[in-house]
Amino acid sequence: MHSPMKNVLARKLWNAGRLASEDLKKLDDVIADPFQLDAREDLIQHGEDPQNVHLVLSGMVCRYKVLQNGKRAIVALMLPGDICDLHVAILGRMDHSIGTLTECSLVKISRGVIEDLLDNYSRIRRALFWSTLVDEAILREWLVNMGRRRADKQMAHLFCEVHARLTAVNRMHNALMPLTQEELADILGVSTVHAQRVLSELRNQGLVTVQDSRVAVPDIVRLRQFAEFEGDYLHLEHAAAE
Amino acid sequence: MHSPMKNVLARKLWNAGRLASEDLKKLDDVIADPFQLDAREDLIQHGEDPQNVHLVLSGMVCRYKVLQNGKRAIVALMLPGDICDLHVAILGRMDHSIGTLTECSLVKISRGVIEDLLDNYSRIRRALFWSTLVDEAILREWLVNMGRRRADKQMAHLFCEVHARLTAVNRMHNALMPLTQEELADILGVSTVHAQRVLSELRNQGLVTVQDSRVAVPDIVRLRQFAEFEGDYLHLEHAAAE
DNA sequence: TATTCAGCCCAACAAATGTTGGTGACGAAA
DNA sequence: TTTCGTCACCAACATTTGTTGGGCTGAATA
Numbered sequence: 001m002h003s004p005m006k007n008v009l010a011r012k013l014w015n016a017g018r019l020a021s022e023d024l025k026k027l028d029d030v031i032a033d034p035f036q037l038d039a040r041e042d043l044i045q046h047g048e049d050p051q052n053v054h055l056v057l058s059g060m061v062c063r064y065k066v067l068q069n070g071k072r073a074i075v076a077l078m079l080p081g082d083i084c085d086l087h088v089a090i091l092g093r094m095d096h097s098i099g100t101l102t103e104c105s106l107v108k109i110s111r112g113v114i115e116d117l118l119d120n121y122s123r124i125r126r127a128l129f130w131s132t133l134v135d136e137a138i139l140r141e142w143l144v145n146m147g148r149r150r151a152d153k154q155m156a157h158l159f160c161e162v163h164a165r166l167t168a169v170n171r172m173h174n175a176l177m178p179l180t181q182e183e184l185a186d187i188l189g190v191s192t193v194h195a196q197r198v199l200s201e202l203r204n205q206g207l208v209t210v211q212d213s214r215v216a217v218p219d220i221v222r223l224r225q226f227a228e229f230e231g232d233y234l235h236l237e238h239a240a241a242e
Numbered sequence: 243m244h245s246p247m248k249n250v251l252a253r254k255l256w257n258a259g260r261l262a263s264e265d266l267k268k269l270d271d272v273i274a275d276p277f278q279l280d281a282r283e284d285l286i287q288h289g290e291d292p293q294n295v296h297l298v299l300s301g302m303v304c305r306y307k308v309l310q311n312g313k314r315a316i317v318a319l320m321l322p323g324d325i326c327d328l329h330v331a332i333l334g335r336m337d338h339s340i341g342t343l344t345e346c347s348l349v350k351i352s353r354g355v356i357e358d359l360l361d362n363y364s365r366i367r368r369a370l371f372w373s374t375l376v377d378e379a380i381l382r383e384w385l386v387n388m389g390r391r392r393a394d395k396q397m398a399h400l401f402c403e404v405h406a407r408l409t410a411v412n413r414m415h416n417a418l419m420p421l422t423q424e425e426l427a428d429i430l431g432v433s434t435v436h437a438q439r440v441l442s443e444l445r446n447q448g449l450v451t452v453q454d455s456r457v458a459v460p461d462i463v464r465l466r467q468f469a470e471f472e473g474d475y476l477h478l479e480h481a482a483a484e
Numbered sequence: 485t486a487t488t489c490a491g492c493c494c495a496a497c498a499a500a501t502g503t504t505g506g507t508g509a510c511g512a513a514a
Numbered sequence: 515t516t517t518c519g520t521c522a523c524c525a526a527c528a529t530t531t532g533t534t535g536g537g538c539t540g541a542a543t544a
Contacts, residue, residue: 393501433501433502435501435503436501
């Protein structure tokens, strides 16, 4: 089996369904000139109309909005293989900002290349559409979590999701995910103090461990049970189990 | 100006940008055999793999999920001109359910027709893509509201959004929107009792009025101020002001 | 070494929200 | 008419979550 292991984008789109070797070759061409970014830097800010699209190679990126009262809400996490802003070409002005959470390695892709992919590579077009729809499904699930689960289950559910998504692109090294507690709070929609309370509960129950501001999951099955995690919304049924 | 006033779908897609007259004609053909549904009936249930896509002509439809503990979360509202489930053709199994909130008039569109639209009508394809991305933006905004605003502002914000979306398709007759307080609660992610508390506050402040379980907005400007509503995420800049 | 600073942690209290149990109005069905 | 069910509404209390303020550590720096 010639599953694409090196190219994260190909690895991610692979989850949408089979790609032909010409598709894989094309995707290799797309990834050129990666660049690094430190943690907590903005890629794009609210109101801009950028000409490039960004692909995450490594690290963690987020979408966020800042309200008038200064509060921040993180509304999406982008992991390796994710394209940050496929929509800018259609929607124009950004209605939110995008920034790094950790040190990142990224690639810029021009609108032209994206349009070439969409127009001339039907399997890739379908896969990109799939990825947009999965992003939407993730948003729905976050909304359910925030509205209808208490913070402890919600946090556990988030960890399950990130675990599953990293596994799906073979980037679940060491079972670690880095986040400050403030970032965690902005994702869950709770205060920093509460995020911390909840995190320490999860730790006391042995559901997660923390070293160096990094969360690790010793037993994913137990965590999933606790969180009542059903991964179907990630639509990873094509994911190779390697 | 030959702005399409009768055909809701055309009216909605018009907001994405200009359509040619052949596009409009095609969209008229798509709308055939509308059927009625009562309030609170399911269109599609979690786990199904439907062969049709549904377009709302009138009434209000919602996406929802039910958790193990029996709690329900409504994660999207579909208004006239909205297509309920464009994604089923790509994602396959539904990861949520879709049901009516009010009496509705709907049209079934087969997957084949959708694929024809996507393949052979590039302006329509772009408009449908636009509409998917706006749906995503709305989800982000709901997430922000739920996580970072108190229930009163959140509710006011919801009313502003529905007002804007109905206005954008010329369906803001009488400035009314119908919802039971339980449904309202399931949208906002609060308890029924709290939804009711908050609604009566808004009423006391004169921001909304209620008759017959229908919410009306006497002064949209004031409500928008209260809710700190910024409509940019709806991406209606092309909307004709008629 | 001393100093800053960011991030984690904790406790006490305040505010927002959830839960329970009850009332009354109303329309549909018997 | 009576019964039944749904929905709006309300009050009292329980729980969750937010806020404030302070202490601790470790890394970076003067």
